[in-house]
Amino acid sequence: MPESVNAVGPSDDIGGGLAAAAASGEVHRWRAFSLLAVAYFITAVDMLIVNVALPTIGRELHFAQADLQWVVTAYALTFGGFLLLGGRAADLLGRRRVFMAGLALFTAASLACALATSGIFLIVMRGVQGLGAAVVLPAALSIVMNMFSEGAERNKALGLWGAIGASGATVGVLAGGVLTRYAGWPYIFYLNVIVGGAALLLTRRVVPESRLAAARRRYDPLGAITVTAALVLMAYAISQAPTAGWAATRTLALLAMSAALLAAFVAIEARAQAPLLPLRLFRLSTLAGSNAVGFLLGASFYGYIFIGTLYMQQVLGYSALSTGLAWLTVGLTGVVLAGPAQVLVTRASAKPVMAAGLSLTGAGILWATRAPVHGSFWADLAGPFLLTGTVTWIFIPVSIGALAGVTERDAGVASGLIDSSQQLGGAIGIALASSVAATRTRHLHTRGHNPADALTGGFHTALWVCGLIALSAILITFVLIRRTELVQGTTARQRQVPQPASVD
Numbered sequence: 346m347p348e349s350v351n352a353v354g355p356s357d358d359i360g361g362g363l364a365a366a367a368a369s370g371e372v373h374r375w376r377a378f379s380l381l382a383v384a385y386f387i388t389a390v391d392m393l394i395v396n397v398a399l400p401t402i403g404r405e406l407h408f409a410q411a412d413l414q415w416v417v418t419a420y421a422l423t424f425g426g427f428l429l430l431g432g433r434a435a436d437l438l439g440r441r442r443v444f445m446a447g448l449a450l451f452t453a454a455s456l457a458c459a460l461a462t463s464g465i466f467l468i469v470m471r472g473v474q475g476l477g478a479a480v481v482l483p484a485a486l487s488i489v490m491n492m493f494s495e496g497a498e499r500n501k502a503l504g505l506w507g508a509i510g511a512s513g514a515t516v517g518v519l520a521g522g523v524l525t526r527y528a529g530w531p532y533i534f535y536l537n538v539i540v541g542g543a544a545l546l547l548t549r550r551v552v553p554e555s556r557l558a559a560a561r562r563r564y565d566p567l568g569a570i571t572v573t574a575a576l577v578l579m580a581y582a583i584s585q586a587p588t589a590g591w592a593a594t595r596t597l598a599l600l601a602m603s604a605a606l607l608a609a610f611v612a613i614e615a616r617a618q619a620p621l622l623p624l625r626l627f628r629l630s631t632l633a634g635s636n637a638v639g640f641l642l643g644a645s646f647y648g649y650i651f652i653g654t655l656y657m658q659q660v661l662g663y664s665a666l667s668t669g670l671a672w673l674t675v676g677l678t679g680v681v682l683a684g685p686a687q688v689l690v691t692r693a694s695a696k697p698v699m700a701a702g703l704s705l706t707g708a709g710i711l712w713a714t715r716a717p718v719h720g721s722f723w724a725d726l727a728g729p730f731l732l733t734g735t736v737t738w739i740f741i742p743v744s745i746g747a748l749a750g751v752t753e754r755d756a757g758v759a760s761g762l763i764d765s766s767q768q769l770g771g772a773i774g775i776a777l778a779s780s781v782a783a784t785r786t787r788h789l790h791t792r793g794h795n796p797a798d799a800l801t802g803g804f805h806t807a808l809w810v811c812g813l814i815a816l817s818a819i820l821i822t823f824v825l826i827r828r829t830e831l832v833q834g835t836t837a838r839q840r841q842v843p844q845p846a847s848v849d
Contacts, residue, residue, distance in 0.1 A: 374492045377552045378502060381485040382509050384448055384544050387537055388478035389513025391455075392421060392771070394521040395471075396650060397665045397672075398530040400658045405530070406464045410786075411587055414779035415468045417651060418580055418772045423475030425768030426573030429621040429761050432483030433564055436757075440488045441554040445545060447480025452541030459534035483761055491555050515676025518650070522669020565621040568613050575606035576769055580776040587783040622762065626755060634825025635746030636766040638699065638818045642739050643767040644774025645815035649710050649733065649808065651775045652782060653726075656804045660797055661720060671722055671730065678734020686738045695742030696826045700819050702738025707815035709733035714805045714812070718797045742831075749830035774814065782807035 395402070399413050408416075435443040454473040461467035489506060493499035524532045582599035589595050614620040627633045650672065657663040657671060689698045709732030716725040747763035748756060786803030794802065 373551060377492060378489060378505075380544055380547055380551055381444075381489055382506065383540060384444070384481055385485050385506070386509050386513060386516075387540050388424075388451065388481050389510050390517040390520065391474065391478065391537065392417070392424070392647075392768075393514050393517035393650060394533050395530075396654045397518055397521040397658070397668045398525040398533055399654065401525055401530050401665060402467070406461070406467060408464045411584055411779060411783045412464060412468075413655075414584060414651060414775045416471055417647075418584075418775050419468045419472040420475040420478070421647070421768045421772035421775070422573060422576055422580065423472045424478045425475075425765040425772065426576060427476055427479035427569050428483060428765045428768070429758065430564065430566060430569040431480040432487070432757065432761050433619075433621065434480065435484035435487055435556075437556060437564075439554050439556045440484045440491070441548065441552050443480055444484035444488065444552070445548050447477050447484060448541055448545055448548070449477075451477030451481055452538055452545065453477075455534040455537035455541065459531040459538065461531075482764070483757075486760075487757070488552060488555065492553065512676070512680070514650075515673060515680070518654075518672040518676075519669040522664070522666040525665035527666075565613070565617050565619060568610060568617060568621045571606050571610040571613060575603045575610060576772065578603040578606065580772055583773070583776045583780045586780050587787060591784070621758075623755065623758065626751070626759060626762070629750040629830065630825050631746045631749035631827050631830035632751065632759060634821050635743050635749065636763055637821050637825070638703070638739070639743050639747065639763050639766040640770035641814050641818040641821070642703075642736070642743065643770025643772075644777065645710065645811045645818075646706070646733075646736055646774075647771030648774035648778035648811040648814075649713070652778050652804050652807045652811065653713065655782075656716065656801070657726075660718060660801050660804070671726060674727065674730040675734045675736075678731050679737040682735060682737045683741070686741045689738075690742055690745065694828050695745045695831050696822060696828055698738050699742040699746070699826065700822045702735050702742070703815055703819045703822065705735040706733050706739060707812045707819075709735070710808055710812035710815060714808045716801075716805075718801045746826055746831060749827075774811065778807040778811055781810050 395416055399416060402408065402416060403410070403413050431443070431447065451474055454470050454477055457470040458467055458474065461470060486506070489502055490499070493502045520536075521533055524530070524536065578599050582596050582603065585599075586593075586596050611624070614622050614624055654668055654672070657668045658665070663671070686698060686702075709729045712732060713726065713729040716729075720726065744760075744763060748759050751759045782803040784803075785806040786799045789799035789802045790796070
């Protein structure tokens, strides 16, 4: 059951319960849900909306090919790295207050991105955007969970919430293509300014305030900073490896620093009074396995979308709009397969469905390595795209496994953890795929291959890496995912109360 919450009156003092507010007509839950869902949607869309615009952005802002990935990676790193801290702040400071602060930051950063005239400035502002999204998402979901009591209404709200998130990637690549083609890439970010600004104006009027009662407000900013810094260093080392050399002193030193920061993060979490990530959760085999699969899934699938987008535009000469429409194949297939996935998970357990999804998605990515220099969508890409639409069969069981065996007290941090795992995996996967592609392309070019052949060879090698990452997660599925814990995970998913920062 949700913790006790307090509705905010005109003075903004926290007092009175949501039930009383609802009875007096002050809280219109579904109207508030709609606004929160819109805010969630724009943060979900923003992970991939820039993908199809990357070649255009690269030309206009004079990006090096190897640096393009940072436009996506910067957002994913800060989004995933600060998600749990954003949840803790929302719980303790007031969810509506923190939601508005995050939305304001996200909107302001979007405006800065639209006005960017240099690559470095755009990357920095994308990182700030991700920080805003890391505050918006857990605050919004916590508000939703506290507005709806456990039962049919909450299940309906969660179902809609999940559908909105799942559609974000599909809408993102399509919207990015349309806006880039007909308005220009800055309008990808201007759209956020319009939507975010409107949501900010309405939030105080329609969204109730609530917070977690606690004697002391304890945070773990050092934990969030160390893990994010570690992953930034890792991504930077990987992205610079094609130029510096994979075995170069600088590359190895950066990776060593990253490993040291990750070790420091573990030490901090082990000693913190209120850790962002209670290490005891990893005693649950299925939870640990699901987060490992989620990380590898993010690395594989986001890297696949990144490389596939560059292949279509830089080799096949597709426009941003045509690229967005092509990716719609994957999204629509995923939507169609979501229903059967739910049925199979119920009848056969999430474990075999997860393994099947990883097998089919990995096979689809490897199939895409056969796409030639002078390829076409229907002959060379439609098959792989349809097959990788089975990624839905991974996302659903992974979200169930991430709550397997988790108590209600830890359900919020567990649900936030799987989001972080996928986002951070995506950031590292994109950096790795970009670096592998650049290394292979440079090697082929020095051996006399023409630019198109060299690019295609580089993209093929990167797709091999992405496909093998997906297939490697199958072993984790069979070793760590346990059917008995999955039953508990299904129950926990139905009753989860998002408190991304549990207060001990």
